[in-house]
Amino acid sequence: MSAPDVVPTLATGRAFRALLVRDLTLAFRHRGEMANPLIFFVMVATLIPLGVTPESRQLAALAPGIIWVMALLASLLSAESLFLADYRDGTLEQLVLSPQPLWLMVLAKITVHWLVTGLPLTLLSPLLGIMLSLPAAGFGSLMVSLVLGTAALSMIGAIGAALTVAISRGGLLLSLIVMPLYMPVLIFGASAVQLAVDGMSPAGNLAVLGALLAFSCLLSPFATAGALRVSLHG
């Protein structure tokens, strides 16, 4: 994967930063798209009291799990768009051909995906906590677990997005293949919040979430890069 010496190549770090800035700029120019997962997140929160019960004590018991499941679904919905636009306009092809390591370019794209979905979801989560009457003790743990967890979800979702990018209407398939991989993150995230609500220390669960994130950082960029090559060139 080394380019001929005569071609002036961009330093890897600068290429990483350039892609980061480009994707962030694109995301902010399509603010509507960026807002969709967030609106989804809040709307589904409204469905729960309507469908289950408006009674605050029962809602409080369900809140940690429900907020986490909804964050997971919102992250899943947005994962499809991770490579789709770049695939359609050919940018992805150029990224694969570029002399910079593909996994690093992928890492930049995943980082941006987390910055425009996972991070806003986390910042919005206290609002959902209030709507679903989450006990006050759970808020800190909710936000910390979501920061770590949504980053891991973005990492894992990228693999699925890369595998399905070349398939027409791959969105549903993406959820099918990614959801089983999401489950450990959900389990630890939701139980971290539940532990905090019950007055116990969520530190252990948060540490496991951090470990899952570290592990997915290690694995996902390479798997995603490999999957992109398969999607593009068969």
Add this chain to the structure above:
Amino acid sequence: MARTRPIMPAWFHRLGSPKGFYSMTTPWLPWLAAASLVLLIGGAVWGLGFAPADAKQGNSFRIIYIHVPSAFLALAGYYVMAVAGAIGLIWRMKLSFVAMKAAAPLGAALTLISLVTGALWGKPTWGTYWVWDARITSMLVLFFLYLGVIALHYAYTNGEAAGKAAAVLALVGTANIPIIYKSVDWWYTLHQPATIKLTEAPSMHPSMFQPLLVMIAGFYCLYALVLILNIRAEILHRERGSHWVVELARSRRS
């Protein structure tokens, strides 16, 4: 591709070519079929008819002779699939993608069998078909992982890309399986602790345990048999235009 070729025995190269695999496995089939038939019938008669009834569960425990072997192979089958996929990705062996494709529905079926037998076993033991216990849940997740690999394989129209994509997904799933398996320890609730431990003496009585071992051996033979048959069928399908398959079909017909 013409880099230094490792020195491997000839059978390895024969195994790598579809035609070589086909002709090599033909004499294996009757032996495997006979072994799995003898082991399965012997183990089932021994386990269902002659092993003593359980002190607490009575006769309902006997479903273990189907449940445990299928659960064993459901998990082992995922590794078979993932290793086949990895070999295909690393050494670009066509046949290993065929093996991976053949292993996926087989493993999914075994996972389903172990889930259903577990549910049937749960009814007399716990009084309910379904409990969200750690072990049951991780088997269900394993089933979903299988379904994902199968669905991804079918979604691709290009056969070669399908194999590679499914292999990547299978490998990613493999990295997740230890995490799922660990969840057995973390969320241990209702289920019994693992009955067969490789490091410790089995907690089952030998008279119950020995037929189980026979059944496990029988399931392994049956798995190998069905896997090879699946691979052979897929080989014939993929090579249907080639000379040797046409010859084979013609010789069978006459």
